[in-house]
Amino acid sequence: MSLQLRSLVRPTGELELSLVDVAMPEPGPEEVLVRMEAAPINPSDLGLLFGAADMGTAKFSGSKEKPVVTATVPGKFMKAMAGRLDQSMPVGNEGAGVVIKAGSSPAAQALMGKTVAVIGGATYAQHKCVKAVTCFPLPEGTAPAEGASCFVNPLTALGMVETMKREGHSALLHTAAASNLGQMLNRICLKDGIALVNVVRKKEQEDLLRGAGAKHVVNSSSPAFLAELTDALAATRATIAFDATGGGRLAGQILGCMETAVNRTAKEYSRYGSTTHKQVYIYGRLDTGATEFNNNFGMAWGLGGWLLTPFLQKIGQADAQKLRQRVAAELKTTFASRYAKTVSLAEALQPEALAAYGRRSTGEKYLINPNK
Amino acid sequence: MSLQLRSLVRPTGELELSLVDVAMPEPGPEEVLVRMEAAPINPSDLGLLFGAADMGTAKFSGSKEKPVVTATVPGKFMKAMAGRLDQSMPVGNEGAGVVIKAGSSPAAQALMGKTVAVIGGATYAQHKCVKAVTCFPLPEGTAPAEGASCFVNPLTALGMVETMKREGHSALLHTAAASNLGQMLNRICLKDGIALVNVVRKKEQEDLLRGAGAKHVVNSSSPAFLAELTDALAATRATIAFDATGGGRLAGQILGCMETAVNRTAKEYSRYGSTTHKQVYIYGRLDTGATEFNNNFGMAWGLGGWLLTPFLQKIGQADAQKLRQRVAAELKTTFASRYAKTVSLAEALQPEALAAYGRRSTGEKYLINPNK
Numbered sequence: 099m100s101l102q103l104r105s106l107v108r109p110t111g112e113l114e115l116s117l118v119d120v121a122m123p124e125p126g127p128e129e130v131l132v133r134m135e136a137a138p139i140n141p142s143d144l145g146l147l148f149g150a151a152d153m154g155t156a157k158f159s160g161s162k163e164k165p166v167v168t169a170t171v172p173g174k175f176m177k178a179m180a181g182r183l184d185q186s187m188p189v190g191n192e193g194a195g196v197v198i199k200a201g202s203s204p205a206a207q208a209l210m211g212k213t214v215a216v217i218g219g220a221t222y223a224q225h226k227c228v229k230a231v232t233c234f235p236l237p238e239g240t241a242p243a244e245g246a247s248c249f250v251n252p253l254t255a256l257g258m259v260e261t262m263k264r265e266g267h268s269a270l271l272h273t274a275a276a277s278n279l280g281q282m283l284n285r286i287c288l289k290d291g292i293a294l295v296n297v298v299r300k301k302e303q304e305d306l307l308r309g310a311g312a313k314h315v316v317n318s319s320s321p322a323f324l325a326e327l328t329d330a331l332a333a334t335r336a337t338i339a340f341d342a343t344g345g346g347r348l349a350g351q352i353l354g355c356m357e358t359a360v361n362r363t364a365k366e367y368s369r370y371g372s373t374t375h376k377q378v379y380i381y382g383r384l385d386t387g388a389t390e391f392n393n394n395f396g397m398a399w400g401l402g403g404w405l406l407t408p409f410l411q412k413i414g415q416a417d418a419q420k421l422r423q424r425v426a427a428e429l430k431t432t433f434a435s436r437y438a439k440t441v442s443l444a445e446a447l448q449p450e451a452l453a454a455y456g457r458r459s460t461g462e463k464y465l466i467n468p469n470k
Numbered sequence: 471m472s473l474q475l476r477s478l479v480r481p482t483g484e485l486e487l488s489l490v491d492v493a494m495p496e497p498g499p500e501e502v503l504v505r506m507e508a509a510p511i512n513p514s515d516l517g518l519l520f521g522a523a524d525m526g527t528a529k530f531s532g533s534k535e536k537p538v539v540t541a542t543v544p545g546k547f548m549k550a551m552a553g554r555l556d557q558s559m560p561v562g563n564e565g566a567g568v569v570i571k572a573g574s575s576p577a578a579q580a581l582m583g584k585t586v587a588v589i590g591g592a593t594y595a596q597h598k599c600v601k602a603v604t605c606f607p608l609p610e611g612t613a614p615a616e617g618a619s620c621f622v623n624p625l626t627a628l629g630m631v632e633t634m635k636r637e638g639h640s641a642l643l644h645t646a647a648a649s650n651l652g653q654m655l656n657r658i659c660l661k662d663g664i665a666l667v668n669v670v671r672k673k674e675q676e677d678l679l680r681g682a683g684a685k686h687v688v689n690s691s692s693p694a695f696l697a698e699l700t701d702a703l704a705a706t707r708a709t710i711a712f713d714a715t716g717g718g719r720l721a722g723q724i725l726g727c728m729e730t731a732v733n734r735t736a737k738e739y740s741r742y743g744s745t746t747h748k749q750v751y752i753y754g755r756l757d758t759g760a761t762e763f764n765n766n767f768g769m770a771w772g773l774g775g776w777l778l779t780p781f782l783q784k785i786g787q788a789d790a791q792k793l794r795q796r797v798a799a800e801l802k803t804t805f806a807s808r809y810a811k812t813v814s815l816a817e818a819l820q821p822e823a824l825a826a827y828g829r830r831s832t833g834e835k836y837l838i839n840p841n842k
Binding site: 145177180182344350358361368369370373380381387388389390391392393394396397399402403404405408 | 518549550552553557716722730736739740741742752753759760761762763764765766768770771772773774775776777780
């Protein structure tokens with residue numbers, strides 16, 4: 099048998115997280131069986147894990163080895179849960195482990211005994227079967243924990259830079275910039291000579307990024323935030339932003355400050371605002387409240403969702419592969435992740451762990467070792 | 471001498487509208503002199519005309535022939551006025567008139583005596599010099615009033631349909647749909663067999679559009695608005711919208727209802743919402759309040775500004791010319807405009823006229839005849 103973490107939303111509005119025993123999966127000819135040893139809890143995992151439940155209502159039961167967490171989904175969010183009701187869903191976007199059994203194909207056989215990174219769901223599990231071609235063999239001497247976050251954060255950070263270039267911008271802005279992802283993006287930009295405006299909320303996050311070499315760090319808690327943001331945007335000429343917060347006024351403030359920055363060098367009055375296109379992509383929802391803005395940025399603007407998978411599909415297989423190769427080459431430097439704690443599957447469902455990673459706070463990233 | 475309507479914002483925060491005598495313009499070799507006989511007051515003219523002034527503060531002075539209107543620009547909007555301070559600006563995007571003098575070039579000479587439509591500013595004037603090649607000669611038997619709105623509304627309506635096609639959508643939604651522009655769009659869609667969802671605010675606007683053959687008309691004042699909107703979106707599969715209101719919750723509601731409509735036919739649960747891209751373009755600001763939305767539409771969405779001139783530049787000269795040719799061919803049918811009233815330049819600055827067209831209400835479109 100093999101343990102798997104599952105998330106279930108019942109039609110009654112109850113979320114249930116539990117560990118389920120499943121039969122040991124058997125790899126097909128083209129597949130390998132991976133013993134999972136490291137899987138990060140990314141913000142992007144929490145949507146599936148918690149559903150729309152209010153985790154303040156969480157109740158803990160079950161045994162130490164088989165804990166059960168229940169919580170209530172507020173009625174107004176049940177409509178959004180319609181597609182997943184009564185389905186016990188495995189969780190975990192990515193992770194790494196060791197290939198302990200391989201299918202008969204040469205591609206599968208070649209991975210036997212290797213440490214590989216995997217993506218595609220159900221990584222919060224002791225074992226996972228995956229197609230050999232989708233595995234990402236880690237360089238010799240890489241521990242599973244070092245390769246656990248090979249896909250989501252590194253490719254998202256590279257995807258932001260790539261989107262900036264493809265859409266004709268020359269510098270970018272990032273919010274929640276002290277996150278693991280933000281630190282990665284800062285390292286990429288420093289290495290590639292790209293100007294980056296880092297927006298953070300706290301003094302210690304400012305210090306962290308400046309200590310890591312960031313040149314433009316703006317603190318949204320500063321009383322002079324908008325003026326400082328405008329200065330940084332004028333200095334970098336950043337006209338595209340990636341926003342992890344989503345709710346609130348930040349996205350609109352960024353567009354407004356971009357417009358002011360662009361107009362500082364404008365030659366004549368343009369009645370519809372500057373003709374420079376200003377773009378904000380929302381890729382996260384740290385603030386789940388309403389998004390609100392007053393348009394003081396003319397007509398040349400866009401706001402939209404940004405998601406890794408459609409981006410990779412859009413750029414195509416060959417270009418996506420180039421990004422992956424860069425991740426492999428710089429896994430222990432540019433793309434290194436840091437975790438606050440490593441927990442077992444059962445520990446991940448304990449009150450203190452759940453409260454910690456549920457906060458989505460900078461510096462509280464958790465790693466699950468399903469075979470701990 | 472020749473009269474011109476001017477808009478001036480002073481650094482003290484005072485808007486002044488007045489009629490100014492200018493020297494009769496003299497056409498260069500490639501130019502023609504047009505005696506303007508019809509120029510519409512489009513919503514897109516009001517931004518330049520009123521600046522950011524609060525027209526509730528309007529004061530009227532001057533003489534009957536040379537009225538002067540003053541109003542106060544609220545302090546918080548003065549920053550946006552920085553680019554136009556102390557500049558006496560001519561107003562009016564488009565219009566039509568008769569060529570009364572022509573430059574020496576054959577192109578200019580060929581237009582002598584012709585009725586032409588013009589675009590490019592300063593049409594609220596008795597005379598205007600324009601390059602002959604930018605004139606749009608109206609078909610024989612067309613009065614200036616019939617050709618006054620040849621550019622902005624017709625090309626905007628066609629531009630919406632063209633944007634829909636180019637961005638891979640097959641049906642569209644339009645708000646403030648009973649406007650002159652909306653009625654035009656409805657006629658285009660009926661003629662071309664394109665499904666259109668018309669969103670209006672009043673019963674009489676509903677009746678007007680249904681009377682004109684519109685199949686999908688949704689009234690935002692209906693208690694069941696969101697359900698009715700979703701039904702119309704599901705029936706048409708519209709995934710792109712053009713919104714004239716801008717402020718408020720409407721844009722977000724449209725995205726949310728599109729998502730619900732798309733998910734009605736979804737096969738399996740998608741954790742980040744549907745993968746169908748949903749787009750709302752804001753092209754007007756009938757509601758100048760804050761724009762607000764709660765994201766209940768996943769990650770595949772965009773919201774942005776849409777403006778005619780950059781659109782025409784993007785599609786290029788040849789394709790833009792095709793759109794213009796269609797306008798000429800269907801000027802008295804598909805692209806016919808209706809006006810509540812025709813006024814002189816001086817009458818346009820009288821309290822009752824200003825109040826009427828300033829309301830931006832459906833059915834209150836004004837036409838200026840500068841030589842009335």
